[in-house]
Amino acid sequence: MKVLLVEDDVSIAQSVIASLTTAGLEVTHVDSGQGAIDAVATVNPDVILMDLGLPDMDGLDASKVIRESSSVPIIIVSARGDELDRVLGLELGADDYVVKPFSQRELLARIRAVTRRGVEPTPVTPVTYGTTRLIIDERAHSVVLDNEEIVLTAKEFDLLAFLAAEPNVVFRRNDILEHVWDTNWFGTTKTLDAHIASIRKKLGSPDWIQAVRGVGFKFVEVVA
Numbered sequence: 001m002k003v004l005l006v007e008d009d010v011s012i013a014q015s016v017i018a019s020l021t022t023a024g025l026e027v028t029h030v031d032s033g034q035g036a037i038d039a040v041a042t043v044n045p046d047v048i049l050m051d052l053g054l055p056d057m058d059g060l061d062a063s064k065v066i067r068e069s070s071s072v073p074i075i076i077v078s079a080r081g082d083e084l085d086r087v088l089g090l091e092l093g094a095d096d097y098v099v100k101p102f103s104q105r106e107l108l109a110r111i112r113a114v115t116r117r118g119v120e121p122t123p124v125t126p127v128t129y130g131t132t133r134l135i136i137d138e139r140a141h142s143v144v145l146d147n148e149e150i151v152l153t154a155k156e157f158d159l160l161a162f163l164a165a166e167p168n169v170v171f172r173r174n175d176i177l178e179h180v181w182d183t184n185w186f187g188t189t190k191t192l193d194a195h196i197a198s199i200r201k202k203l204g205s206p207d208w209i210q211a212v213r214g215v216g217f218k219f220v221e222v223v224a
Helices: 010-022 033-043 059-067 083-091 104-119 154-164 173-181 190-203
Strands: 002-006 026-030 047-050 074-078 096-099 127-129 134-137 142-145 148-150 209-212 216-219
Touching: 002 010, 002 033, 010 026, 010 104, 026 033, 033 047, 033 059, 047 059, 047 104, 059 074, 059 083, 074 104, 083 096, 083 190, 096 104, 096 190, 134 154, 154 173, 154 190, 154 216, 173 190, 173 216, 190 209
Parallel strands: 002 026, 002 047, 047 074, 074 096
Antiparallel strands: 127 134, 134 142, 142 148, 209 216
């Protein structure tokens, strides 16, 4: 697996490179946003680890540019851990968000989680939810709402498809994290909340995914 590490802090970069290389991953390191944009075409990475505080541009802007031409999974790795930054990062196309400081074990788990979907089998036929309003095609990895395609990140799609497979069934937070992210989850559930918020916004209504206080979330068919 090829990893593109975008990090301008030399000590952090060296630590991550050593850890990922030991785990058998191939790491290419750049220290700027433009370097990341240029490297996507030449390196053809399987996943990008994107810092936000880069010397030439914000990592969010670099992620947005990359997402316009590539679907490679992007994991934002930043010391900025407030909810606004998380949600904005996911809305701009990131697949996950890791807050510094982090354990190398957690980072490896996140990398495996966002890249795992590329090797999993998918159903052949599209699945339709909400009468004819919402169509989730797992084979094409596409979502269409009212005949208009909704652009979701890879993890947003996985999350929506998981919940929508059983409408009105309440899934606990940990169950969602285990099935959609990784069976060995080391992060907080704030990542789940950020993804839910982003999906709701893209679908134009919070009613599609409803929170059940103290339990988790459920998908609800919105007829109109």
